[in-house]
Amino acid sequence: MVNKKVDELLKKNHLSITGGRKKILELFLQHDGALSHSDIEKKAGGKFDRVTVYRTLQTFLEKGLIHSIPTADNSIRYALCKDDCSGGHHHDDHVHFICNACGNTVCLEGVTVPTIELPGGYVSMQVDMLISGVCKSCNQ
Amino acid sequence: MVNKKVDELLKKNHLSITGGRKKILELFLQHDGALSHSDIEKKAGGKFDRVTVYRTLQTFLEKGLIHSIPTADNSIRYALCKDDCSGGHHHDDHVHFICNACGNTVCLEGVTVPTIELPGGYVSMQVDMLISGVCKSCNQ
DNA sequence: AGTGTTTTGCAACCATGTTGCAAATAAGTT
DNA sequence: AACTTATTTGCAACATGGTTGCAAAACACT
Ligand SMILES: [Mn+2]
Ligand SMILES: [Mn+2]
Ligand SMILES: [Zn+2]
Ligand SMILES: [Zn+2]
Numbered sequence: 616m617v618n619k620k621v622d623e624l625l626k627k628n629h630l631s632i633t634g635g636r637k638k639i640l641e642l643f644l645q646h647d648g649a650l651s652h653s654d655i656e657k658k659a660g661g662k663f664d665r666v667t668v669y670r671t672l673q674t675f676l677e678k679g680l681i682h683s684i685p686t687a688d689n690s691i692r693y694a695l696c697k698d699d700c701s702g703g704h705h706h707d708d709h710v711h712f713i714c715n716a717c718g719n720t721v722c723l724e725g726v727t728v729p730t731i732e733l734p735g736g737y738v739s740m741q742v743d744m745l746i747s748g749v750c751k752s753c754n755q
Numbered sequence: 756m757v758n759k760k761v762d763e764l765l766k767k768n769h770l771s772i773t774g775g776r777k778k779i780l781e782l783f784l785q786h787d788g789a790l791s792h793s794d795i796e797k798k799a800g801g802k803f804d805r806v807t808v809y810r811t812l813q814t815f816l817e818k819g820l821i822h823s824i825p826t827a828d829n830s831i832r833y834a835l836c837k838d839d840c841s842g843g844h845h846h847d848d849h850v851h852f853i854c855n856a857c858g859n860t861v862c863l864e865g866v867t868v869p870t871i872e873l874p875g876g877y878v879s880m881q882v883d884m885l886i887s888g889v890c891k892s893c894n895q
Numbered sequence: 896a897g898t899g900t901t902t903t904g905c906a907a908c909c910a911t912g913t914t915g916c917a918a919a920t921a922a923g924t925t
Numbered sequence: 926a927a928c929t930t931a932t933t934t935g936c937a938a939c940a941t942g943g944t945t946g947c948a949a950a951a952c953a954c955t
Binding site: 901907915919 | 929949952
């Protein structure tokens with residue numbers, strides 16, 4: 616039962632269990648792929664206030680439950696983190712893929728972002744790699 | 756004289772020479788680093804309407820004069836293209852760097868985005884690589 | 896200078912995101 | 926189960942970002 620897992624995840628991250636948080640976390644668990652703020656608002660059926668969704672996403676980000684994915688069209692998406700992520704310190708050094716056909720954004724967990732040699736003086740702290748094209752499902 | 760170069764660039768791209776386009780192009784030529792819409796509006800001293808700036812950037816994008824850079828904080832920046840870019844078909848396969856200290860975004864023209872091996876079924880059409888950290892100037 | 900075409904500014908609009916505050920709800924205690 | 930306190934929520938109000946239609950102004954060409 617997904618409902619049990621949701622409660623566990625929230626408890627594990629020291630978050631009080633509320634209707635909004637449960638619903639949003641459920642959406643992430645059911646949907647494999649990243650969700651934008653507006654995706655969530657729609658899928659939740661207008662049951663929660665816009666502000667609540669923003670604040671919940673912010674909280675999940677801080678706790679390391681989700682990570683954000685920058686996109687070329689300037690609309691942030693969010694995806695669940697793996698278990699070994701926690702409070703700010705994420706381990707999501709994977710590539711993100713956005714499909715131009717279906718619009719889906721997915722985490723390619725198996726594809727690691729390569730190390731880049733930067734010019735002298737530049738220090739890298741975070742690397743984001745976003746590939747767009749046509750995804751597996753759309754390509755057959 | 757930068758003024759001459761601006762006129763040449765506009766003519767070369769079959770754009771009529773207007774005050775707004777000249778001013779915005781000048782800003783890009785003077786400033787080495789990417790500019791956001793609001794950067795431009797401020798630097799232009801409120802001399803042009805918001806809408807005009809949007810439309811000018813759109814036009815420059817279409818003509819291949821500039822390219823857009825997605826950022827993690829959801830604010831698009833724009834930077835001048837090299838000469839061999841034209842109408843939609845850009846050759847900017849370089850890495851973009853955003854400094855957490857000074858906020859500047861720069862094109863690392865010398866650093867090429869590496870080729871990535873994708874899982875079966877995925878077809879890549881565009882790759883964006885964004886590195887954040889501390890830049891050369893801020894690092895001394 | 897006169898003409899047709901393109902660009903601009905304005906107004907009005909929609910989307911996205913933030914903040915302060917009071918009411919509602921969750922968690923811990925008796 | 927009722928009480929108490931801390932946290933979360935919804936609402937209103939606001940700020941910023943971005944789009945469109947349309948008339949006036951500026952541009953390019955003869
Ligand atoms: Mn991811
Ligand atoms: Mn660039
Ligand atoms: Zn697809
Ligand atoms: Zn810097």
